[in-house]
Structures are given as structure tokens and as C-alpha cells.
Amino acid sequence: MKSFTIEEVAQHNKPNDLWIIVDGKVFDLTDFVSEHPGGKKVLVKIAGKDATKKFKQFHNDAIMQRVGLPMQIGVIGDADGRARL
Template sequence: MSSSYTPAQVSEHASVEKGLWIIIDNDVFQMDQFVDEHPGGAKILKRVGGKDASKQFWKYHNEHVLKKYSPKLKIGSVKEGAKL
């Protein structure tokens, strides 16, 4: 899994229908298959779709959550030189 994306590419996936990608600490996650499982509800994931959600993520989660779900949801990272 060495895919790299620009923030503009991530922003094209801002809805469930388009894949619902988010950025957390410069890693890109595909959330469309996870929205119904998210304990905090689908609404918050849909609100941050296509954006850097690092601030919102760390407000409610810890490192354990990221490690647990990364293998399933991480699809790549933000390209060097193209970070937000």
C-alpha cells in the first residue's frame, strides 16, 4: 500500500457515493464502508469527508483506535510537498 494522493484528490471523495476519503495525520482512509459501523454515527464522518479530519479524530480517539482500524481503512498517504 504505497499509494499517494494530493489533498485535491482526497477532496474529490467527499461523499459515501464517491468513496468518502479522509486524511488523518497525512494518511488517507476510505470510510464509505465504515460509516454505518462508526460508533459516533455516520453524520460526523460525512461532515469531514474529503478533508483533513486529524483535529476532529484526535479530539475523540486515541492511538489505539488508529492502530486498530488502519489495516482495514488506510488506502495511502498524502504526497510529500502536497500536504495541507
């Protein structure tokens, strides 16, 4: 899986290019924005950021397994693959 920096994820902060971080994993939600049950505004507010705390407030682990994992594009890490959160 590809490694990204927090700074790289931060560049993807618009509705038509929207990435987030949850538990050190990077998700591309660009194609999901219009389908999100909570609405587009919710995702746009956290675009390009670590959304772990907010995500866990409103979702359980089953949602991540069923809906989230297919959108995972990488992890946060350095060149050696170690987490950099």
C-alpha cells in the same frame, strides 16, 4: 503505498464514497460509515477533508492501530512522495 493529492481526496466527499486524511495518511471509510459509533453524520461532515484535529479529539492511538490502519489506502504526497500538507 499510493500517493494522493489533497484535491484528489476532496473528490471523495459523499457517504457512498468517503475518504479522509489523518496525519497525512488517506483512509477510505466508505464501508465504515454505517458502523461508526458516532454516527454517519460525523463522518459525512469531514468527508474529503483533513480530519486530524477532530480525530485526535475523540480517539487515541490504539483505535488507529486496531481499526484505522486496515482502511488506509495511501498518503498525501507529491510525485516524489514528500508530504504536501
